[in-house]
Amino acid sequence: MRDLKAVGKKFVHVMYPKKSSALLRDWDLWGPLVLCVSLALMLQGGSADSKEDGGPQFAEVFVIIWFGAVVITLNSKLLGGTISFFQSLCVLGYCVLPLTVAMLVCRLVLLASSGTVSFIVRLVVVMAMFGWSTLASTAFLADSQPPNRKALVVYPIFLFYFVISWMILTFTPQ
Amino acid sequence: MATSDELKFHEFDEAADLLAVNPDATTTSISERQSHVAVNVSAGYEEGELGEETDQTELLSGQKKQPSFWTFEYYQTFFDVDTYQVLDRIKGSLLPLPGKNFVRHHLRNNPDLYGPFWICATLAFTLAVSSNVSHALEKRGDPSFHYSPQFHKVTIAGLVTYCYAWLVPLALWGYLQWRKGLSLHVGSYSFLETVCVYGYSLFVYIPTSILWLIPAAWLQWLLLAFAAALSGAVLVLAFWPLLRSDSKLATLATLAAIVSLHVLLAVGCKLYFFQTLPSTIPPLHPLVTAQQPPVLLPHPANTSAPLRQ
Numbered sequence: 064m065r066d067l068k069a070v071g072k073k074f075v076h077v078m079y080p081k082k083s084s085a086l087l088r089d090w091d092l093w094g095p096l097v098l099c100v101s102l103a104l105m106l107q108g109g110s111a112d113s114k115e116d117g118g119p120q121f122a123e124v125f126v127i128i129w130f131g132a133v134v135i136t137l138n139s140k141l142l143g144g145t146i147s148f149f150q151s152l153c154v155l156g157y158c159v160l161p162l163t164v165a166m167l168v169c170r171l172v173l174l175a176s177s178g179t180v181s182f183i184v185r186l187v188v189v190m191a192m193f194g195w196s197t198l199a200s201t202a203f204l205a206d207s208q209p210p211n212r213k214a215l216v217v218y219p220i221f222l223f224y225f226v227i228s229w230m231i232l233t234f235t236p237q
Numbered sequence: 238m239a240t241s242d243e244l245k246f247h248e249f250d251e252a253a254d255l256l257a258v259n260p261d262a263t264t265t266s267i268s269e270r271q272s273h274v275a276v277n278v279s280a281g282y283e284e285g286e287l288g289e290e291t292d293q294t295e296l297l298s299g300q301k302k303q304p305s306f307w308t309f310e311y312y313q314t315f316f317d318v319d320t321y322q323v324l325d326r327i328k329g330s331l332l333p334l335p336g337k338n339f340v341r342h343h344l345r346n347n348p349d350l351y352g353p354f355w356i357c358a359t360l361a362f363t364l365a366v367s368s369n370v371s372h373a374l375e376k377r378g379d380p381s382f383h384y385s386p387q388f389h390k391v392t393i394a395g396l397v398t399y400c401y402a403w404l405v406p407l408a409l410w411g412y413l414q415w416r417k418g419l420s421l422h423v424g425s426y427s428f429l430e431t432v433c434v435y436g437y438s439l440f441v442y443i444p445t446s447i448l449w450l451i452p453a454a455w456l457q458w459l460l461l462a463f464a465a466a467l468s469g470a471v472l473v474l475a476f477w478p479l480l481r482s483d484s485k486l487a488t489l490a491t492l493a494a495i496v497s498l499h500v501l502l503a504v505g506c507k508l509y510f511f512q513t514l515p516s517t518i519p520p521l522h523p524l525v526t527a528q529q530p531p532v533l534l535p536h537p538a539n540t541s542a543p544l545r546q
Contacts, residue, residue, distance in 0.1 A: 118385070118386040118388050119386070119388045123388065138316075138351070138355075140309075141312055141313050141315070141316040141351075142316050142351070143313065143316075211319040211320055211321070212318075212319055212320055213320070214320045215318070215319075215320050215323060215351060218355065219355060219358075222355075222358065222359060222362065225362075226362055229362075229366060230386070230388075233369070233384075233386040234386070235383075235384050235385070235386070
């Protein structure tokens with residue numbers, strides 16, 4: 064129960080990113096795991112002309128999110144960041160929450176229609192959530208970096224969430 | 238003291254020349270560290286000639302101490318770059334000027350792995366994303382087209398980019414080490430510097446692959462030629478000083494191999510990821526020719542039904 068409350072509190076912190084140390088101090092990886100699994104499940108069932116021509120498989124989404132987060136964490140540590148490995152994984156994982164919400168919204172919109180209007184709605188929603196994710200994770204991670212390398216650390220985070228947003232936007236149901 | 242003043246004012250020209258003469262010397266970056274070096278050197282000189290040697294040797298040993306291969310700090314030395322340095326190196330890869338060797342002028346004995354790694358990652362995703370978007374835009378008019386994300390292209394693009402950016406420098410470095418063993422006049426770069434040059438030279442393909450979205454075939458080929466020329470020039474300018482004193486045949490063969498591999502990469506990516514417009518027309522022909530025989534043959538409807546399947 065206590066763990067559930069901690070996870071829930073962190074979700075709230077991500078949605079309203081203020082300079083708080085709760086995310087950083089008491090890291091846990093339950094939230095990222097739940098988000099990653101639900102995002103990967105929602106990305107299933109996409110259309111495919113041939114066996115390999117479709118969207119990302121479950122394993123591909125999982126690998127991209129976790130491997131991507133590990134690589135970004137290693138990158139920021141190699142550049143001289145003072146954040147610990149699991150704290151950084153925790154922040155990056157939790158900041159996938161806005162994009163998971165975007166995926167949910169996209170699936171609901173696609174249930175209604177799949178024309179140009181729905182595409183524009185999905186584009187706007189995904190772009191907004193992508194911006195939110197990037198800003199949230201930057202707000203938590205940027206302070207632990209040396210000052211003249213901040214952009215070098217933020218750019219891979221931008222790329223990471225861009226790839227996830229691309230996977231969400233290009234999801235087309237059968 | 239006079240030499241350090243000279244280095245301060247004419248850093249960009251003389252330091253590069255000095256480095257070419259003495260490749261093992263290290264220059265420091267403009268920011269924090271140089272102030273430390275200046276203070277230590279002046280303190281060493283002030284203490285007199287007896288203390289000078291010990292201070293300098295201490296300083297040199299402090300700078301040259303390499304952490305062991307198995308520690309994290311060893312790998313941190315490959316990421317010892319600031320934002321402005323990375324941006325400066327990217328600019329250097331976009332503007333190959335004849336006098337400025339990328340390795341000596343921009344890297345200055347401080348090669349990094351940040352640039353090559355993230356440029357390759359960005360290039361892989363940019364290729365896959367714009368390939369997908371251009372495919373969707375081409376087939377937009379075709380009613381039987383059903384959009385698919387083609388996610389396997391990301392894997393292929395990543396494999397191609399990373400293999401090129403790491404295996405080709407490895408081969409080139411090995412070749413140059415071998416030539417250096419044969420004839421003393423041939424210089425060489427360290428493996429990291431070679432990887433660095435190749436990694437940064439791939440940067441120009443990122444905007445090129447975005448511009449390949451424009452569906453005009455002549456423009457795509459023009460962009461390809463321009464990008465291949467630019468990044469090929471960076472590579473040639475970097476390796477030319479090393480090979481200058483080798484035999485003419487070997488020099489020409491090496492440079493030709495470097496350039497042709499680079500062009501091959503560009504052409505291969507263009508053809509695989511961005512099919513040219515004429516290839517979209519043939520699929521219509523089989524539909525047209527398939528419909529013709531049932532009209533020409535004077536057969537009843539039961540033979541044309543299987544054809545319509």
